[in-house]
Amino acid sequence: MDTLRASWFGFEKTWTWYRRNWRATAVSGFLTPVLFLLALGVGFGSQVQSTALIGGVPYLQYLAPALVVVTAVQGATFESTFPVMSQFMWQKSFIAMVATPITPAQVLYSQVMWLGSQLLLRSVVFVGVAAVLGAAAGPGILLAILAGTLAGLAFGVPLVAYSATLEKPEAFNNIFRFVLMPMTLFTGAFFPVSQLPDWLVPVVWLTPAWHGIELARGATFGTLDLLPALGHVVYLGALVVVGIVLGVKFFHRRLAV
């Protein structure tokens, strides 16, 4: 059985689960953007004066493409932690899968496929909501869908690999608190990175969120040059590849002992 087919069957399983349980995730997937856009864009944004630093656009529109990326990265974090660990330890569905012709590597690929599809869906919903609320500056924001999906994968896939090495879920709380939270707040979604202390900026450059936000906002406002855009895509793509390589290794180690 070829790899793509085998991975697809793993995807199908999660899809079957999703069809029964989609309401819970759909509500949060739809509510999160609405609440964020209303509170921070419409509400808080009404008190924010547009400056040249944010391109002279209304704050709501400045925020929207970046929030696509931020919610994708958040969604990726949730999808890549407890659900992955559960399938090793509690539900044990991965263990059931590798008793069939499906290999540990194919189990990982099926997870990456699932994650990508979820991020794409979340980002599409977000952009749709943003358009309705008048937060979309122009058709360029459609490209934020791709930026969000890619940035989410760049953070989520290595996290899937990491989750495969854990025996206890405690580490996840540290990731939520000390990685996800600062990455949400300080990577340029809410204010330009140039306002941060100089020593912090190189750290921000390491985060997938910053690269995704640069891409999403640049595409929305047409301020993106080809070379930096390429740089962001290559960096995010490299993180995905690293995540897959490590994931194959860790899934094999976990499932084939």
Next chain:
Amino acid sequence: MENLVEAKALTKHFGSFEAVRGIDVEVRRGEAFGFLGPNGAGKSSTMRMISCVSGRTGGDLKVLGMDPGTDGPKIRARLGVVPQLDNLDTELTVRQNLQIYGRYFGMSRQKCREKAVELLEFAQLADRADHEVEPLSGGMKRRLTIARSLVNDPELLLLDEPTTGLDPQARHLLWDRLFRLKQEGVTLIITTHYMDEAEQLCDRLVVMDGGRIAAEGSPKELITRYSTKEVLELRFQPDEEKPDLTRFAERVEVLPDRLLLYTVDGEATLQRVHEQGVTPVQSLVRRSSLEDVFLRLTGRTLVD
């Protein structure tokens, strides 16, 4: 006769721990083969190697004539695996569990639907088909796990402790299903630490202890070879000193609460013991079982 499994000097190490220390095993087509031993004997590690999930550390292993190291997916396509711990998708329905598992083997959706209906009958779960798995009883989950392992019509079915944790009624129902499979020509490999299960189900078995094979044969052969026809069990007060009765039996085993006297005629032995003025609290004459074989081979009881 064709061998579905051939292992020679098979070993498995986890770091410095030697779980399996060089075993030779042959499983023939159509038989029910057992690995009997206490927890930690190396049964599950052996099963995982045979099911082509875990690689071997050393020795030779052929399953269905192929090498698990290179042909794992191809072999697994023709195996059924019932793991020690249920790993059903508990948030899906009974039917969905069967259908999805069929997909893992590359079966068409149509075929999976048909197979699910057939297996629901087999597992006696047709009336629960569209219920979620989570609230089902342990016995029902176990039957579903077994049904699921049959979705690809396996030639070889591997069952790791299939009835551990089930009540007697659920066990008998399960054994009945396994008998039926055997009659249909499915080769079974079963690990268990229950001697009655091994005696009920297995044509041939190996007794494992400490990663090695201590003995091999049919349950009957093993009992004849390693034990006497009957056993006289004498129970004494816990703090009472037990008398030396070695002269009355071929062999005597001293357990914390009782003596086991291995003899051809238990009643006769009991009478002679009574004549000597020995008065146990309780006495019982029974046939030898695999438990006695295990005790003889390892000096320990099977279930501690």
